Amino acid sequence: MPKPSDTKQRILDVARDLFTSQGVQRTSLQDIADRLGITKPALYYHFPSRDDLVRSIVQPLLDDGENFLLTQEARGDAPVRELIEGFFDFNHRHRADVIMLLNEMPTLADLGLIDRVLGWRTRLTGLICGPSPTLDQQARAILALGGLQDVCMQFPDAPVEELKAAAVAGALGALGG
Numbered sequence: 099m100p101k102p103s104d105t106k107q108r109i110l111d112v113a114r115d116l117f118t119s120q121g122v123q124r125t126s127l128q129d130i131a132d133r134l135g136i137t138k139p140a141l142y143y144h145f146p147s148r149d150d151l152v153r154s155i156v157q158p159l160l161d162d163g164e165n166f167l168l169t170q171e172a173r174g175d176a177p178v179r180e181l182i183e184g185f186f187d188f189n190h191r192h193r194a195d196v197i198m199l200l201n202e203m204p205t206l207a208d209l210g211l212i213d214r215v216l217g218w219r220t221r222l223t224g225l226i227c228g229p230s231p232t233l234d235q236q237a238r239a240i241l242a243l244g245g246l247q248d249v250c251m252q253f254p255d256a257p258v259e260e261l262k263a264a265a266v267a268g269a270l271g272a273l274g275g
Contacts, residue, residue, distance in 0.1 A: 182269045242273050
């Protein structure tokens, strides 16, 4: 994926900030243009609609998540600790966008993005628990993965290595390992 221009990146950064603080539906393209000091037509040049802007913000998260899972699925034999550590790294890297996703579930569901993200947990659970997991194994995996995501968002200022060690230990504990 090509790197966005400086103007396009500035638009994405301001939009992400406003979407997170005000919500997608309560943020107009005019709000974004005003914050940037550009005209609304200049914004439309880069993003024809708010939906296009939202998709552009979350596309790197979607691409990165899909690549992580495809790599792990192709490998097929990653130790559980490596899967959990990789999932932590992914969530920490994209925590601002994950927060936006959680704040905007209905809007993002309308764009078809939520089902894709939730499907990742199912796929990752299969990698962690094997092809025929029990309900107990599945529940523990979902608790571990969800808790790991929550830790990334709850402690944004914590030293990343310290946070990762605590989150991975907690996730492995939830898995019973």
